[in-house]
Amino acid sequence: MVVNESYGEKIFKYFNIIFLGILGLIMLLPIITVTATSFSSALAVDAGKVSLWPVDFTLASWKEILAKSEMWRAFFLNIFVTVVGTFLALMTTSLMAYPMAKKEFKPAKILSIMVVITMVFKAPIIPYFLALKNMGLYNNIFVLIVPHLVVPYNLIIMRTFFKQIPLELEEAAKVEGSNYFQILFKIILPMSKASLATVGLFYAVMIWNQFMHPMLFIQDEALFPLQLRLRQYISVGEDLSSGLYGGIKPFNERTLKAATVIFTVVPILCVYPFLQKYFVKGAMLGSVKG
Secondary structure, eight states, X not given: OOOOOOHHHHHHHHHHHHHHHHHHHHHHHHHHHHHHHHTSOHHHHHTTOOSSSOSSOOOHHHXXXXXXXXXHHHHHHHHHHHHHHHHHHHHHHHHXXXXXXXXXXXXXXXXXXXXXXXXXXXXXXXXXXXXXXXXXXXXXXXXXXXXXXXXXXXXXXXXXXXXXXXXXXXXXXXXXXXXXXXXIIIIIGGGOHHHHHHHHHHHHHHHHHOOHHHHHHOOOGGGOOHHHHHHHHHTSOOOOOOSOOOSSOSOOHHHHHHHHHHHHHHHHHTTHHHHHHHHXXXXXXXXXXX
């Protein structure tokens, strides 16, 4: 059945589309500007000619950045940490959220209160640092994974979604002789694609972009993720030139830093289109009363 929209509803819909479109463009402007800078010549950037489009288009800055072995080491380290960390975080969160969604699990309410408390009160930095260091996570790649295995907000989203799955499916599986682990992995998780995609995206973005943990716990430059490399180049002012060019160079510090920023941001942005169809549905799950 087709429902005819009123004149006011049409105006409201088109206003939302235009408003959100303009807002989206405004949010994209910094990325567009930085991208244009990375593909522009040093002279054009120094002269202030670059805004939203490259001037004197050149790949020199990108060639210079991509020739640096430490950038690729940090890039592949980020990929490893993000993929492994997201997978382990989804597994840990699912294993904790599933029993908390069950009425027969008596400690569920107590655990829920404890989860909410951790959302309100954060651990002090010094005790937190000493605790992780005593666990052997100082200058250890797993310090970029282990502290993020369970995030309270993501746990609540997962638990809320599990509560919405009909109990009849689990009861039928129990009649067939399935245990709780078989029910979780063969029935619940395959039905939870929207929740897994949403929570997985949250975890992946958080792990990829993490800055505090590597800054506090990583001193070995061989273990620097992309965010620390980016900080090293932008804040410390380390020389980005690899020596590929002699004489007058077609790039400068600003174009190289712009290329580094885009090199750091783009990979995680490429994940969004593949998860978009699940994200809209899953993002609102945590707001449903459990």
